[in-house]
Amino acid sequence: MNVLIWGSVLLITIIIQSTLIPLISIRGIYPDVLLIIVVSYALLSGKENGVGMGFFAGLLQDLASGGIFGIGTLSKLTTGYLFGLAERKVFKEHVLLPILATIVATIFNGLVGMLLLLIFGYKVDLIAALTQNIMPLMGYNLIVAVPIHHAVYRLIKFTAE
Template sequence: MKTTLAWAVLLIGTVAVQAVLLPLIFTQGVKPDIILIITMSAGLLAGRERAVGVAFFAGLMQDFASGNVFGLNTLAKMATGYTAGLAERKVFKESILLPVLAVIIATLFNSAFMQALLFILGYKVEPAAVFMNQVLPSIGYNILFCIPVHRLIYRMTFGNRSQF
């Protein structure tokens, strides 16, 4: 119960910051996706079940806050969290490189998944323009935030059992 409450507070606070504060700081339209980083870290550290649950709750709130195609963020985050969760037992969780490499892969996967969903829904998709104007800057911003967020998720998952 205590852990569920901590996750809920983290996700609600993060969605609020990402929807309200980050657009004021990052004015060019591209901003870090902290929800994606949390989902990716939950998958790598706590497994696919936890990641899918976190991604569903966070993606749903993000869909409500964003005004995009409803369900797009939810499905993309769930797929990303599930995919990251598949690697949970295969990674060295204390590695400082893990969140950096994983966030690059997760950002690419999440963006490709969202573009594929939009294409399936009949929207015009320009992958090259999206990649250059949105995905690459988003990767850079996500890298800036990935280590502190990953450490926070590590502490929420394992407590203070390690020196990470």
């Protein structure tokens, strides 16, 4: 039952992120809702669950984006694992948790994606990617991080009952 609920959440999110959210983009940048869900879920559920959520969220994103297959999967998987490691060390209901986690996760996820591109032989301008993509994405992610984190927190409580 739990897998069906979270699978549905990811599926609905990727549909919304692929169709509606680009309509509110600024210079082609729009929030990565899947990343915020992965980070929140990993912080609240641990590294094993974070890896699974990151894998499936990244896989759905790779399938929907049409970009280089595997970049989203590997970057979200590693992000889910990293934030899952902090599960026992954070106060889960603190309002600063999603804000700080989103800042770190957006930068980390972007850097992992760029590193993977470099490994695959693509040329990446690190400074341009940071200033023109990752930093604006971080600002946009911060706007939606707190409500999404609280929704994930409530859904985890609901599915645990």
